Amino acid sequence: MTKRHLSADRAYRDSVQPRTGEVRFQVAVEQTDLLVVAEADMRHEMAAFVALARGEIKTWIMFHPEFAASLTPVHVPDTAPDIIRAMAGAAALCGVGPMAAVAGAVAQAVAERFVARSPNLIVENGGDIHLCSTRERVVALLAEPDSGARLGIRLEAGAFPVSICSSSGTIGHSLSLGSGDLVAVRAKDARLADAAATALGNLLRGPGDIQRVLDRAAQLAQCGLGGVFAQCDSKIVAWGDLELVALD
Template sequence: MTGKHLSSERGYRRMVRPREGEVRFQVGVEQTDLLVVAELDLRDEIAAFVSTVRGEIKNWILFHPEFAESLVPVAVPDGAPEVVRAMAAAAESCGVGPMAAVAGAVAQAVGDKFAARSPNILVENGGDTYLRSTRERVVALLADPGSGASLGLRIEAGAFPVALCASSGTIGHSLSLGSGDLVAVRARDARLADAAATALGNLLGSERDMDRVLKRARELAPHGLDGVFAQYDAKVAAWGDLELVALD
């Protein structure tokens, strides 16, 4: 995949500023690279937990390779691990393959697991973010890493948990069949947000597709999609529960 902004760097993480009483740290386990903001340093515990979650997914793929390879939904039995079932359910809702939900699934698993120890915990996994918070947050919307972010999404204190997941045909290495700069999805469930971002990003092949993206987003609302922001070059569109703010 190629794109005008394609980069393996994650310089956007420099924009993440913990609040008073919070720390930020990175957790890397094989291909998983998390940035976490929490009320205490949990990196060792999170790394061990991520290894367990990854192990469940990898073991499932070992005996069911179609789970990793398919670009369309794959049915899984009730006896599958919870993370596998959640990924499959999100993919089914959005009409994509299960791995479209993997980054959001890992982020949410971590956030939910450690929320009792840190009521404020923000987990970012390659542009897909799951947030639990007792206070208002602003999340930057980044369509061009070279010029930084000028637009953000404000999330009120009582709205959490919130997932914000992104897909791009020009940024990063995740598979997108579209060529838009950014599709960002808001939902309470990170697995759904991740799968929906991929599905909507696949539709964005030109500026003319903006209405198509918003129409599909509204169709996904009954499944839990709360809002979508899309950008193609200079054209932007938004729908749903999104309070956009200018960043300093």
């Protein structure tokens, strides 16, 4: 699941099939639209929690509009809400604005709040995913329209929690200053993965920029970035802790 080939109705979600003992449901609160796979349907409790998280973010922005507008890191005080400080911290590490981490921040906040009730819990927020699992998972990356090839990232049973977040300069509604087809980032922390995907996506403006992306990824590895997948035109590269698998 990524922003690659993301349509307005999020039709890519149709391919997500829960395993035995799991259910799939949607949580929609204003502009936040989550797909959740869990061991129980918790949509109402999650919706209430998302509303609270959104309220904290919206209230902060009301009094600090630069938090939403800035494309560069913004300092926030230690008294700011946890989700605000987490977004700002991840953005500072990656050199982007704090809203670059908002989707990952919400996904991780929901997962952390409810994982005690469902050890197998996947929260997808517009192509950014935070996963908690007791078993191996495969996250689909993209479908090549010309060849029909489909790739995924295999996540071993002992890897969780883990996040896969993506950025695209050609697909989806999220702001990207690059023009590459896809950058997907693996990290333990969804806020970092989300901000890093944006930062690396901004660098990818052509196939010749792949090495710049890899060099920056190596720097961010010191902050917790685990792996990167990047595609621009016909050039594809994977770096770090990524096991790519072909999907049927």
